[in-house]
Every structure is written in structure tokens, then in C-alpha cells.
Amino acid sequence: MAKRLYSRKEEPPSGQEDYRTRFYERYRHEAEEYDREFIKRYDEDLSTTLIFVCFASPMPTMC
Amino acid sequence: MTSAFIIQVQPELQPNPNEETAALLRVLIYKIDNTTFGDDVPPVPQWTGPPHAIVRVQAILYASLAASLFSAFLAMLGKQWLNRYASIDMRGSAIERSQNRQRKLDGIVTWYFDHVIESLPLMLQFALLLLGCALSRYLWGVDMTVASVVLGITSCGLASYAFFIIAGAAFASCPYQTPGAKILRHILPLALSALHSASSHSYFINTINWWCKEIRGFRCSMEYVKMATTTTLVSPVVLSACVFVDAFLLARAMVRVFVVNALRARGWFRGVCGWDQQTASLDLQCISWMLQMSLDKSIHLLTLRLLATITTLADFNPTLISACFDILAGCVSIVGGRVAILQGSEELAVASALCFLRTLSYLTTMDPASSIFKDMHRRYAKTFPIETDFKGLPSYHNFCIIHNIFHPSLKRVEGWRQARIDRRPKIQWGDYKPSSTEHVTLVQLARSEYQRKRCQKVPRWMLRIGHHILSQDPLPSAAVVADWLSIIAMDLGCTISGTTALDEGCVHI
Numbered sequence: 384m385a386k387r388l389y390s391r392k393e394e395p396p397s398g399q400e401d402y403r404t405r406f407y408e409r410y411r412h413e414a415e416e417y418d419r420e421f422i423k424r425y426d427e428d429l430s431t432t433l434i435f436v437c438f439a440s441p442m443p444t445m446c
Numbered sequence: 447m448t449s450a451f452i453i454q455v456q457p458e459l460q461p462n463p464n465e466e467t468a469a470l471l472r473v474l475i476y477k478i479d480n481t482t483f484g485d486d487v488p489p490v491p492q493w494t495g496p497p498h499a500i501v502r503v504q505a506i507l508y509a510s511l512a513a514s515l516f517s518a519f520l521a522m523l524g525k526q527w528l529n530r531y532a533s534i535d536m537r538g539s540a541i542e543r544s545q546n547r548q549r550k551l552d553g554i555v556t557w558y559f560d561h562v563i564e565s566l567p568l569m570l571q572f573a574l575l576l577l578g579c580a581l582s583r584y585l586w587g588v589d590m591t592v593a594s595v596v597l598g599i600t601s602c603g604l605a606s607y608a609f610f611i612i613a614g615a616a617f618a619s620c621p622y623q624t625p626g627a628k629i630l631r632h633i634l635p636l637a638l639s640a641l642h643s644a645s646s647h648s649y650f651i652n653t654i655n656w657w658c659k660e661i662r663g664f665r666c667s668m669e670y671v672k673m674a675t676t677t678t679l680v681s682p683v684v685l686s687a688c689v690f691v692d693a694f695l696l697a698r699a700m701v702r703v704f705v706v707n708a709l710r711a712r713g714w715f716r717g718v719c720g721w722d723q724q725t726a727s728l729d730l731q732c733i734s735w736m737l738q739m740s741l742d743k744s745i746h747l748l749t750l751r752l753l754a755t756i757t758t759l760a761d762f763n764p765t766l767i768s769a770c771f772d773i774l775a776g777c778v779s780i781v782g783g784r785v786a787i788l789q790g791s792e793e794l795a796v797a798s799a800l801c802f803l804r805t806l807s808y809l810t811t812m813d814p815a816s817s818i819f820k821d822m823h824r825r826y827a828k829t830f831p832i833e834t835d836f837k838g839l840p841s842y843h844n845f846c847i848i849h850n851i852f853h854p855s856l857k858r859v860e861g862w863r864q865a866r867i868d869r870r871p872k873i874q875w876g877d878y879k880p881s882s883t884e885h886v887t888l889v890q891l892a893r894s895e896y897q898r899k900r901c902q903k904v905p906r907w908m909l910r911i912g913h914h915i916l917s918q919d920p921l922p923s924a925a926v927v928a929d930w931l932s933i934i935a936m937d938l939g940c941t942i943s944g945t946t947a948l949d950e951g952c953v954h955i
Binding site for chain 2: 398402404407408409410411413414417424426428433437438
């Protein structure tokens with residue numbers, strides 16, 4: 384069954400190593416996209432916290 | 447804000463030099479001219495330490511300041527951690543880099559990084575609450591009107607925050623989600639079940655219930671008066687005894703919970719310690735992540751084919767199974783009890799069915815009592831009802847085997863006789879020739895199915911697979927034949943030595 388399916392593709396896979404290389408290529412693309420969003424989300428959260436603290440704490444100098 | 451207020455309140459902790467100067471001046475004037483203050487000598491105030499209220503206010507204020515500074519400190523560290531996560535090690539091949547990244551991501555999940563970052567604002571909110579408390583307490587001593595305004599606004603804020611938490615916990619679709627709501631959603635069911643079991647086991651509540659019933663029963667009779675007198679006589683003693691027993695039970699339950707949680711923490715810690723060493727399962731972690739994150743069918747296909755080539759499936763994350771099932775369920779549609787594969791996803795269906803079967807067989811062998819298995823059972827039964835027909839599908843046999851695992855034949859009592867009702871469609875074995883990896887999977891499945899139904903027989907459909915495999919013309923390898931023979935022997939009630947390595951096990955009849 385597996386062989387019949389593979390024969391439909393243009394590039395015949397040579398086994399596990401081939402799959403592995405191709406898989407990790409795709410993985411890197413997906414991971415980059417995911418990580419960018421992940422880091423952006425938490426970075427914004429932390430920035431908000433920092434800005435709030437900066438606003439709330441050193442007000443004393445004004446009084 | 448906090449520190450501004452602290453500076454405002456700070457002088458009240460120390461003796462006020464102006465006050466002393468004024469008093470001394472008064473004394474001076476008195477010496478010069480006795481008539482200004484009447485007859486008594488104006489007193490010079492003695493400093494007896496700061497007032498208690500001010501000390502309390504200052505303590506709360508400093509706590510607030512420390513909390514907000516601490517959260518700022520953690521936020522700064524968090525930014526650094528995020529940067530470290532984002533940085534890519536420039537050494538190693540693409541595969542090594544990807545695996546390194548997966549290791550970091552797994553660490554984030556294992557160490558609850560997102561929970562920690564999300565709960566940082568909690569500390570800040572707590573600091574704000576402390577500030578509100580301190581401000582109202584301080585102003586209470588200064589002026590009631592101003593204090594009541596501050597107190598009102600603080601309690602308004604507190605009430606709205608409580609509303610946000612409760613609404614967020616009660617409704618998942620509520621947009622006012624806070625970290626507190628998340629915690630509450632986790633804790634509330636536990637607390638409710640604990641309360642329920644406590645109330646059903648509590649001697650105090652049971653005794654009160656019993657009295658209520660007794661009194662209600664005796665109310666109309668003459669004995670009610672007698673009963674009431676004995677109740678009032680006995681009640682304090684019995685009630686205090688009940689409270690005592692309850693306290694003991696509560697303490698025991700708390701110790702038990704503590705022990706259970708300590709054991710769980712120890713298990714978690716051990717898992718964390720062992721985490722860095724295992725690199726063999728990193729491929730599987732990457733595959734699992736990819737299947738869950740991606741929505742692209744070509745990526746799914748590639749990933750599942752890679753998964754199918756991996757020979758040792760040891761130590762994988764059980765979520766891999768549900769990911770495989772999600773893909774499988776995503777490429778079929780059920781119309782009138784018949785399964786049809788969606789246009790263009792035939793290959794995906796075949797690959798996902800094979801991977802689902804393989805991962806499932808490993809899970810049933812490694813951890814038969816897994817919660818994932820129960821969850822899968824529920825979801826499978828919902829997607830594929832028992833009468834589902836798989837005829838004409840590309841990997842008909844794999845589908846049928848999966849179906850038989852999740853829908854075991856039921857034993858029901860009908861009238862006076864006990865009958866097995868099997869509404870599952872019978873599997874047509876035909877010219878089924880499993881591959882070598884499928885052979886291993888099938889044997890494992892048969893064994894775990896047998897072990898799951900302790901001291902019972904191997905399921906009939908499993909034996910039929912065995913018979914089919916043993917009746918093939920060029921027999922499969924000797925190990926496979928030995929495995930199936932030993933499974934048939936187990937069904938016949940023979941003892942087999944060395945059940946861990948089935949292919950070497952020898953049968954004693």
C-alpha cells in the first residue's frame with residue numbers, strides 16, 4: 384500500500400533519512416512563525432507590566 | 447504613587463521638631479509674661495514613639511512598594527528569558543537546531559513558564575490593592591469624608607475585579623479573562639467535590655440532619671416534649687464530640703492531600719531532572735508539536751510518514767495519539783453509517799490510521815490505565831458510532847481494528863439468558879497482508895487487550911486476525927508466528943513464562 388502511494392509523487396523518498404530532512408525543513412519554518420508570535424505576545428505583556436510599574440512607583444519626585 | 451505617599455507619611459514616624467520648638471516658645475512666652483496662657487505652665491510634649499495607626503499604614507505601604515518593585519524585577523528577568531529563548535544557537539545542523547528549539551519549548555511547558563509570566567500582573571494588582579487599603583486607613587484618621595470617598599472607590603474596584611474573576615471563570619467565552627479566573631476554574635471543581643464529600647462524611651452535619659428528622663417525626667406526638675428535653679440535655683456533649691471527630695477527619699484529609707501533592711511534586715521533579723538526558727524522544731516531540739500546530743495537509747502527511755518510519759516509539763507524549771486521531775477524524779465524513787474519505791485526503795487518512803493504530807498499541811502496552819485512553823474512547827465513540835461501516839476504504843483493516851478496540855463487544859442480560867450482542871460489522875479479512883511493523887503492532891495490541899481484561903479471554907476478533915495471519919501462504923517471520931501461537935495459548939488458558947519478551951516466551955501445557 385505504502386509503495387503504491389509513494390509512486391504517485393514525483394520525488395521518490397529514499398527512506399527515513401529523507402523524510403527526516405524534509406520534515407525538519409518544514410519544522411523550522413513553522414517554528415519560526417510560532418516563536419515570533421509567542422515572543423511578541425509575552426514581550427508585550429511584560430512591557431505593559433514594566434510601564435505600569437514605572438508609572439506607579441517613581442511618582443514621588445513630582446510631589 | 448506609593449512612594450509619594452510613603453514620603454508624605456514618613457515624617458509622622460519621627461518626632462516632629464516643629465512641635466517641640468513651638469512648645470518651647472510657648473514656655474518662653476510664659477516666662478516673659480505670665481498672663482498669656484493663664485496660670486498653668488504650658489507642657490513640653492514628650493515623644494512616645496509613632497502612633498500605631500501610622501505604623502500600620504506605613505507597613506502596608508512598604509509591602510505595596512516592595513510587591514510592585516518585585517514584579518518589575520521579575521518582568522525584567524522575564525524579558526531576558528524571552529530573549530534567551532529567541533536566540534538561536536548558530537552551531538549544529540538544521541536538525542540539531544530544531545531539536546534544540548523543541549527542547550527549549552518543552553522546557554517552557556514543563557516549567558509552567560507561561561503561567562508564571564501571566565501571573566506577574568497579579569502581584570501588581572495586589573500592590574495596588576494594598577495601596578488602596580493603606581490610603582483609606584490613613585485618611586480615616588485624617589478626615590472621614592475624604593476617607594469614605596477613597597474607600598468607596600477602592601471597594602468598587604475590588605468588587606468589579608471579583609466580578610471579572612467570577613465571570614471569567616464561569617464562562618469560557620467571557621472576554622474579561624484574568625489569571626485569577628484561570629486558577630479559580632481549576633480549583634473550584636476540586637473544592638466543590640471536597641466540600642461535598644466533607645458534608646456527606648461530617649458527623650456534625652449528619653447528627654444535625656438526624657435530629658431534624660427525629661424532631662419532625664415526633665412533632666405531632668406526645669413524646670415530642672420528652673424528646674426536646676433529652677435533646678437539649680444531650681446536644682452540647684454530642685455536638686462537641688461530633689465537632690471533635692470532624693476536626694480529626696479534616697486534619698487526616700489534609701495530611702493525605704499534602705502527602706499526595708508532595709508525591710506528585712516529587713514525580714514532577716524527577717521528570718524534570720530526567721528531561722534533559724532523553725534525546726531519543728526529541729524526534730517524537732517535534733512530530734507531536736508539528737501535528738498539533740500545523741493545519742497544512744501536506745505537512746501532516748509528511749509528518750505522519752516520518753512517524754510511520756520510526757521503529758521505536760518509546761516515551762512519547764500521549765497527546766501524539768489525540769493529534770493523530772484529530773487528523774484522522776478531519777479527513778473522513780460519516781453519511782448514513784458509512785464512512786467516506788474526503789476528496790484529496792486519501793493518503794492522509796491511510797497514514798493517520800496507521801499512525802493512530804501504532805501509537806495506540808504502544809500506549810495500551812505501556813500505560814493501560816492512561817487517562818488519554820479513556821478520553822480517546824469517549825471521542826472515538828462520539829465520532830464513529832458502533833454500527834459504522836468501513837467497507838471500501840483504502841486501509842479498511844486498520845480502520846476495523848481501531849473500531850474494534852474502541853467498541854468492545856458488550857455483555858448484556860436479556861431476560862433469563864446472558865447473550866453477547868455484537869452490533870459491530872464483521873471484519874472481512876480477505877487478502878490482508880500486514881507489513882512487518884504492523885505485525886509488531888498487532889501482537890502488542892493483542893497482548894495488551896488480553897492484559898486489560900484480566901483473567902478473561904483474548905477478544906475473538908483478535909484471535910481471528912491471528913488465525914488469518916497464521917493461515918497465510920508464505921508464513922510471516924518465525925517471531926511473529928511464535929507470538930501469535932503464544933497468544934492463542936494464553937486464550938486457551940496456558941501459563942506462559944517470560945511474558946515480557948513474547949517472541950521468546952515458551953508455552954507450558
